[in-house]
Amino acid sequence: MNQIDHIIDNALAEDIHTGDITTLSVLPRPRKMRGRLVAKEPMVLAGIAVAQRVFARLDVTVSFEPLFCDGERLQKGDVIARMEGNAASLLQGERVSLNLLQRMCGIATQTAAFVQELEGTGARVVDTRKTTPGLRVLEKYAVRVGGGTNHRTGLYDGVLIKENHIAAAGGIIEAVRAARAYIPHTLKIEVETENLEDVALALEAGADIIMLDNMGLEEMTEAVQLIGKRALVEASGGVNLRTIRAIAETGVDIISVGALTHSVRATDISMLMEEI
Amino acid sequence: MNQIDHIIDNALAEDIHTGDITTLSVLPRPRKMRGRLVAKEPMVLAGIAVAQRVFARLDVTVSFEPLFCDGERLQKGDVIARMEGNAASLLQGERVSLNLLQRMCGIATQTAAFVQELEGTGARVVDTRKTTPGLRVLEKYAVRVGGGTNHRTGLYDGVLIKENHIAAAGGIIEAVRAARAYIPHTLKIEVETENLEDVALALEAGADIIMLDNMGLEEMTEAVQLIGKRALVEASGGVNLRTIRAIAETGVDIISVGALTHSVRATDISMLMEEI
């Protein structure tokens, strides 16, 4: 929770800094208002607790009542939450709260679209490290809300051996061995492969996960067969809503999609306020 | 620069945290490599100094030579920059550097598309406060690179009197008067208006800028005529690439577009590395 408070406080400081001069000058005295967050289009809700927390960090006396839970599908016009409190606090928290919420709903909604494409296949959609700097913890959460799962959080909690690592180590087998000797026994080792020879070597090296990087559908199918459940198989590269189902049908276990977080359309949510 | 270093250090800590375990285990000894940043599609470059700074914060011995300047249009295949240094540093900075650069180029490219639509009209495109929490300073910079200009940075450096402020103050004239008495004489006052009566009151109140919020084209045209250059006129709401030119042709001075920063497609840039 502290990481999220840090994000929120930072965002509020960025927006308010030395003071909301419009509200300080025009609304100098406390005044109660009511507000509603309203969905202006269909979406998957993600981040309602974050939206709520923005107001709590600003002013503990603001009440905020969520009417939906993360993961629920909203229709246009749905009232997502009601709040009540000092007008200045509502006005000052509005933008930061929406900026975070709209982005998180955008990610969950987009992820859900990918997940839906996979229905009936055994594959799962995972995110990547292509997240917005500073917001990774929220964005990875939104991916989970949308029905996806997460790849490693960062460079510190997962091993992904790429081409340059392999070249430096002198080969896939040497690279996997070096990693195994160093890392906690609680982590798996993933190897990025470009072709079937790489795949064979990764298998021989005892890789726990084999990434098929930018392979064609046929080559992926062969790779899946070659691996034969001896390692998890991850497809990566060129994945979008039109291509994902065919990729899943090659039999891969996991499909990673950078666009889940690097190219997000904020969903349309408004905050309406009224005097009490 | 310190704000930007803070963003970069935060992003690096988010990604690397206790250590890049793949590189630490597989590439334990220093090893020189070369890298290139390559555009994989046309775009407007923005943020090259930020991309460079990421590597400098990690390792001052990495050399980084930009081959294009912010604001230049890149074609697919253009090499944006060359770098050389310890492989571990290149591998560890790659993702953060790209995450920032691809987002900034996305914003600049999108802004440039809006600016192009306005050619020949007197209107300027401005951004909003709908930015990614924590990255506002970079995103507003990218808007300028793309040919747009900035609205206020936050709640602290500009006055924007909205409906709720007006209700609380007892009217537009009272609200503007209260703001004028409070704020530095170096700041202008903007009033959000919903209709022509509001516009007339804002003019009478001496507003420096009048925002026409979600008005139709005809009402906007009338408003512009009513104002008659006595205040800057800003159009807001429902602006996209298909509607912006018609809005500009009503004679407004400024058009604000939330999508410039709230819904960004990261441009496609790769970092290629090779042994020396």
Added chain:
Amino acid sequence: MNQIDHIIDNALAEDIHTGDITTLSVLPRPRKMRGRLVAKEPMVLAGIAVAQRVFARLDVTVSFEPLFCDGERLQKGDVIARMEGNAASLLQGERVSLNLLQRMCGIATQTAAFVQELEGTGARVVDTRKTTPGLRVLEKYAVRVGGGTNHRTGLYDGVLIKENHIAAAGGIIEAVRAARAYIPHTLKIEVETENLEDVALALEAGADIIMLDNMGLEEMTEAVQLIGKRALVEASGGVNLRTIRAIAETGVDIISVGALTHSVRATDISMLMEEI
């Protein structure tokens, strides 16, 4: 509020650091006391909420009842506030609370003296960036409490084109044009002028505010006439309580006074404590 909490926490850490060893050793057990803040000389009150907040940051169980509001004039002997709580908390917060309060009252009192000199003229007193490093937000607040208004908060929320900028840009007109193209449309542009030719150029350039820097009374009068309400006029340099009225009578709109914040006499306030 977070900026102010940051100032307070920093000040408390500076004073208490690893612990108030006198109180920890001599007063090891909780013990209730009452305290009063008493004005020892006439003054304008400013910062009572800050004084209160110091105790709240230390110990939420301290009660603090302000008996006057910011902006009120106090007489010698007035009890400004009453508080009650654990003796250790009162003793540990006393110095930081007074250091902040006495300084803020000093600024408000001094500002009020300048404002009084202007009675009946149309001019306002404004502060400058000559504030105590780290305390600007509090000091600018105290200026407002004393009846003054604020100049720009920093280099980021106002444009002030000085001699060196003009030289670099190649002239006043070029400098104003460059600034106008860059800055948010919500900000005004101020030009510092040394003589009437500068004033004429600044007018021609469309400056929103013209600063008359260190001009004599006669030259100021001429400048005011030349400008003829087409821009705000700010007088700067050599302003003190003996000179300010004559300056105002030249017709300038704004008079900036560095001494409001750079040379402050702390007002005399005591905290008296007694056992309950």
Added chain:
Amino acid sequence: MNQIDHIIDNALAEDIHTGDITTLSVLPRPRKMRGRLVAKEPMVLAGIAVAQRVFARLDVTVSFEPLFCDGERLQKGDVIARMEGNAASLLQGERVSLNLLQRMCGIATQTAAFVQELEGTGARVVDTRKTTPGLRVLEKYAVRVGGGTNHRTGLYDGVLIKENHIAAAGGIIEAVRAARAYIPHTLKIEVETENLEDVALALEAGADIIMLDNMGLEEMTEAVQLIGKRALVEASGGVNLRTIRAIAETGVDIISVGALTHSVRATDISMLMEEI
């Protein structure tokens, strides 16, 4: 040094925040300038390394050559330092550098005036905890430069037993005993006394330092004789340039003066810049 860098960085962020928009827009390209810091009145120099450090934190390529050392007396017109570097860096560091330097020189100059009054007596002037929140380390340094010495830095590195502590402990002897049992053996114990009976008790308790709080000259003289060099004697309360010599002549060892730091007139220093 890190504490000082923290003060400087904080002050620069306070002033520059998201950017010096005047310089960014009007002076977009690097341009070399020279600057001089010039004393506009006589003063004792204090803080030249701090002034220099401001520019180093902003831009390591600025050269800064001090022409005087801390502690030297400056005459009107003396050039304190020369600098050369990018115009933007000089313009952006100017105000913070001067705000710190002028305040520190003000403290040193004022302290030196007190010290001069004591010439030939054995007494020393010390400061108090009535410093500017956040700047204590710099202000206490400036007091030393002016020829004074420091009282405890904060509540953590010295024991000062006051009336309320005595009441809580049940008497001076009990309070001193409690402190002695708790504190490091490297610290002395000071007791605040209101009258000669207190003084006698403090002596009996073995206090290392006895503060005579707001006593008249005669009572102070008696106290000094009673103490007879068995403890250091500190006079406190109502000290100013007119009263300090008589106080010193009572034979006290130390005289503490809150005004050294709580009421400071910034000395007048300008930064002049010219093109190269």
Added chain:
Amino acid sequence: MNQIDHIIDNALAEDIHTGDITTLSVLPRPRKMRGRLVAKEPMVLAGIAVAQRVFARLDVTVSFEPLFCDGERLQKGDVIARMEGNAASLLQGERVSLNLLQRMCGIATQTAAFVQELEGTGARVVDTRKTTPGLRVLEKYAVRVGGGTNHRTGLYDGVLIKENHIAAAGGIIEAVRAARAYIPHTLKIEVETENLEDVALALEAGADIIMLDNMGLEEMTEAVQLIGKRALVEASGGVNLRTIRAIAETGVDIISVGALTHSVRATDISMLMEEI
């Protein structure tokens, strides 16, 4: 208290970082549990408020009832505290709470063993600066709980003139004089001596404390007699539980022991949890 909160928050962030994934996945819904802290061996309790504070920082709804006070001797099996609250909070705070508590109890228990050896002698045991980086304030507290007292907290609140300082100053007398002129009058001066000539010089110089560094018992005895109560005498070097009593019997006032904090065995404490 803020320093301690900083240590706790830092420790929690170190352990939990982006989230306790076991508890988040397996225990997603709130669930009440009870916990007990149980001593698994005899020890002196120190840090119970710190252990409690860990849970408060995580989750203010956790109740925590201490059953013993710092300084009490615990037997194997004693229940130190009871707590009740959300299972996730108990599980997430357990390790940090124990890591701090077990270390603090280890220090207090070890200190108490040294103190016991001194019974009947007039000597006190003090700690050194050989503490765990970042935890000094807690470790020095634990020493006091164990019956020891503290040496200076750091380099800033005590003077200890060592061999290299003496060499640089040109002699003990010069070094003490330089320190006396510089430091607050509230601090004592300690000189480290290697032999009786040093001791004689330190006495002549007016040192307040004389450290006998690594002297034999006989030489210490002579030094104590030479000093004759004119300064505090501190023994240092080669102190352990077998040697300390003999050292104390030489008549020294203070014996400093690095091992109190640099080599600590964590006492064995368990947290037992059960469903409600």
Added chain:
Amino acid sequence: MNQIDHIIDNALAEDIHTGDITTLSVLPRPRKMRGRLVAKEPMVLAGIAVAQRVFARLDVTVSFEPLFCDGERLQKGDVIARMEGNAASLLQGERVSLNLLQRMCGIATQTAAFVQELEGTGARVVDTRKTTPGLRVLEKYAVRVGGGTNHRTGLYDGVLIKENHIAAAGGIIEAVRAARAYIPHTLKIEVETENLEDVALALEAGADIIMLDNMGLEEMTEAVQLIGKRALVEASGGVNLRTIRAIAETGVDIISVGALTHSVRATDISMLMEEI
């Protein structure tokens, strides 16, 4: 590296705070000295780069030449590193540098002793989360230097399902399933078991790692056979230098030892300085 700099800066601030008053007063002018770090007993070196970095953070002009590498065994009298620079910097960095280095060497030396006991068995020694709050990254590094490997870094990068998790989930199988659905596919799942029935369930659930918690040697042997290489086996509880070999001989893969980091004897290292 930034985490380590943070630890170092924090430790230096803790020790030096407002200044090393002994050195500032006695050694006010720059003076070159040489220093040597000398091992006073046999040990495994760990942390030499950290010791060096302490001086670099204080003063970039200090030269520091390591004469041994981490992992090497030192004999009594070995000179570990030579340094040269300003005396004040050497004196101010000495204690922090040694506090970190002695602790890290203590951990590596102790780990190496455990590792040696395992020679010829296939088992590895791993650490736990029983580390010093704030220093985990350094302590886990020292364990690796000593020949051990690391367990998960914290609660965020590994799953360890304990008794309370199992009770809450309704059984081992349910708990493992819940974790698998939530966590990144790059992480393994470990289950803590108390007896052979638990082991059988963990196997059935597909646990990647099975921890045998406080089992006797016979039960462990049975468990290892039951598991039959289908999962990694970790022994935990009651491990010390006398018991570890017998535990390893049961055939477990991993043995975790809390004492590696929770009860550390600092190795004896001195810094000797001399004038140049």
